[in-house]
Amino acid sequence: MNLEKTDSLLRAEFPSTEFIALENSTPAGFLIPTENIHSVCAFLHANENTYFDHLACLTAIDSGVEENTMEVVYTLYSIPKNFHLTLKVVLDRPNPIVDSVFDIWGGANWHEREAFDLFGIQFTNHPDLRRILLPADWVGHPMRKDYKEDETYHGMTIEHPDNKVSE
Amino acid sequence: MSTTYTFKETHLNDSEPLKHQVSELKSEEMIFNLGPQHPSTHGVLRLEVITDGEIVRDVVPHIGYLHRCFEKHAEKLPYNQTLPFTDRMDYVAAMNNEWAFAMGVERMLGIENEIPKRVEYIRVLVAEMNRLASHFVAIGTFGMDVGAFTPFLWMMRDREHILRMLEWASGARMLYNYIWVGGLYYDLPVGFEEQCKEFCDYIKPKFDDLENLLISNKIFIDRTANVGVLDRDLAINYAVTGPVLRGSGLRFDLRKVDGYSVYPEIDFDVPIGKGEMGTTGDCWDRTWVRMMECRESVKIIEQSLEQLTAKNKRTKEFDPREKVPKKIRPKAQDFYVRAENPKGELGYFFRAEGKYDIPSRCKARAPSFSNLSVLPEISRGVMLADLFAIVGSLDLVMGEVDR
Numbered sequence: 001m002n003l004e005k006t007d008s009l010l011r012a013e014f015p016s017t018e019f020i021a022l023e024n025s026t027p028a029g030f031l032i033p034t035e036n037i038h039s040v041c042a043f044l045h046a047n048e049n050t051y052f053d054h055l056a057c058l059t060a061i062d063s064g065v066e067e068n069t070m071e072v073v074y075t076l077y078s079i080p081k082n083f084h085l086t087l088k089v090v091l092d093r094p095n096p097i098v099d100s101v102f103d104i105w106g107g108a109n110w111h112e113r114e115a116f117d118l119f120g121i122q123f124t125n126h127p128d129l130r131r132i133l134l135p136a137d138w139v140g141h142p143m144r145k146d147y148k149e150d151e152t153y154h155g156m157t158i159e160h161p162d163n164k165v166s167e
Numbered sequence: 168m169s170t171t172y173t174f175k176e177t178h179l180n181d182s183e184p185l186k187h188q189v190s191e192l193k194s195e196e197m198i199f200n201l202g203p204q205h206p207s208t209h210g211v212l213r214l215e216v217i218t219d220g221e222i223v224r225d226v227v228p229h230i231g232y233l234h235r236c237f238e239k240h241a242e243k244l245p246y247n248q249t250l251p252f253t254d255r256m257d258y259v260a261a262m263n264n265e266w267a268f269a270m271g272v273e274r275m276l277g278i279e280n281e282i283p284k285r286v287e288y289i290r291v292l293v294a295e296m297n298r299l300a301s302h303f304v305a306i307g308t309f310g311m312d313v314g315a316f317t318p319f320l321w322m323m324r325d326r327e328h329i330l331r332m333l334e335w336a337s338g339a340r341m342l343y344n345y346i347w348v349g350g351l352y353y354d355l356p357v358g359f360e361e362q363c364k365e366f367c368d369y370i371k372p373k374f375d376d377l378e379n380l381l382i383s384n385k386i387f388i389d390r391t392a393n394v395g396v397l398d399r400d401l402a403i404n405y406a407v408t409g410p411v412l413r414g415s416g417l418r419f420d421l422r423k424v425d426g427y428s429v430y431p432e433i434d435f436d437v438p439i440g441k442g443e444m445g446t447t448g449d450c451w452d453r454t455w456v457r458m459m460e461c462r463e464s465v466k467i468i469e470q471s472l473e474q475l476t477a478k479n480k481r482t483k484e485f486d487p488r489e490k491v492p493k494k495i496r497p498k499a500q501d502f503y504v505r506a507e508n509p510k511g512e513l514g515y516f517f518r519a520e521g522k523y524d525i526p527s528r529c530k531a532r533a534p535s536f537s538n539l540s541v542l543p544e545i546s547r548g549v550m551l552a553d554l555f556a557i558v559g560s561l562d563l564v565m566g567e568v569d570r
Contacts, residue, residue, distance in 0.1 A: 024500035026274075053403050057503060059516050059530040073516065075503045075532075079403065079419060086501070107406030110540040118238070128186070133231040133569060135182035142239060154182075155173035 029086030058111035210565030241529035271504030275497035301509035312559035351487035392445030395557035409511025414453035421507035450560035
């Protein structure tokens with residue numbers, strides 16, 4: 001299995017979808033339209049030539065206020081074929097919504113919850129989209145580039161040099 | 168500055184609410200809260216258990232009690248300063264964590280082939296010693312979970328030998344900061360190789376003792392065989408890795424699959440669970456795999472010691488910091504690196520901008536995080552006492568789950 005074969009398989013299966021090869025990405029992969037992520041993942045998981053059975057990592061990236069986008073990066077691995085692939089989607093920063101892939105890989109469940117918790121990305125069809133690392137009454141999504149802490153949490157002062165708390 | 172805390176009765180429910188509501192339960196069911204301060208949960212793990220008498224209907228893990236914002240810190244600090252933070256993720260196997268991180272940064276810089284052989288063998292040596300220490304904790308505490316106290320003391324005694332050796336090498340008992348990007352903090356201390364050889368001879372018969380006392384003990388087998396059976400396909404679907412996946416019968420070890428560092432030059436086996444005492448993938452298989460991996464680790468340690476005393480011997484000119492880069496600034500790229508930790512696949516995802524010494528994103532894919540996420544699937548319908556056995560056999564380290 002290699003990237004060219006995956007590329008031709010994907011283009012044959014999804015003729016009207018645009019697959020842009022990622023630059024400077026290890027493992028190599030594709031940027032795909034957001035609305036196709038679930039069908040592409042389901043295809044790659046089920047097809048016997050690719051058989052990506054291991055979702056190694058799912059991570060979100062905030063590109064900042066200027067670019068006004070967010071990215072979700074899926075690192076897939078096929079255990080029988082010993083082959084890695086990266087899939088990337090770019091989301092609208094004020095309204096980041098993407099389909100959940102938890103029904104394809106059960107392991108995506110908690111990774112998506114983490115991305116929701118820290119970045120505020122909404123995964124549609126996710127069965128249990130609650131905060132996972134932070135308390136449920138935490139305000140904001142801390143891994144966003146423009147995140148500002150609250151001054152207090154449950155009446156306790158959050159002492160941070162960036163927070164101008166009067167003595 | 169004083170910190171004031173105003174007590175409100177609803178605080179616990181506001182910050183960590185239960186997933187299930189009492190009103191939605193059937194009349195025979197009840198919610199049972201376990202942790203976060205229960206010794207059987209191996210750290211600050213809180214489990215919300217729905218029980219019907221003694222039968223577990225559902226388990227909802229609540230995590231995040233040890234969240235220390237690793238990823239946020241990594242966005243503010245240069246790569247070499249982030250390295251000590253990785254020690255604190257899986258704090259019983261710190262060497263393996265920092266090795267994976269250092270390896271990722273070296274590959275991004277393109278210097279992974281310039282690292283001297285002696286450095287690589289020392290890395291293998293200390294990482295395998297740390298793997299032993301981690302598996303000792305796993306087996307010992309698991310024995311204690313299911314009612315065997317003596318193996319815990321034996322394991323802790325032997326682990327202390329390893330920790331003292333690593334302290335001798337690095338200066339710290341558990342959190343080493345020994346493996347640096349491009350090299351090591353120091354060379355091994357004089358006499359380390361001989362002491363290590365002595366330790367190997369000491370530890371090998373101890374595994375037979377452990378097997379006789381715990382692994383093949385009738386009570387232990389009754390308590391763990393056919394309990395918490397994790398099917399292989401389910402394990403792969405939940406991205407479970409490490410001894411838990413190998414216990415389910417898949418021969419998948421990144422040291423063999425990726426063959427990173429000098430592992431291709433080393434001869435060792437990858438043990439897998441075969442369901443000898445019950446079903447493949449039960450708690451007994453996972454523990455057995457860990458014990459067999461300890462034996463394999465000793466083999467690896469002996470082979471690297473051979474190399475370190477013969478071909479890649481200590482010389483006066485050898486400088487472990489020779490290849491340590493003065494400035495760590497990888498070119499712009501996304502990079503995913505993975506390595507075999509005692510718990511499973513530890514991965515780091517980096518995004519380097521190319522303009523700064525600081526990554527704009529660094530995500531740690533912790534093996535315990537994925538291994539814990541499968542817990543609800545395998546503990547529905549088990550007895551409450553078996554739930555502790557399952558949690559213990561997954562070998563969770565909460566520092567890594569919460570990061």
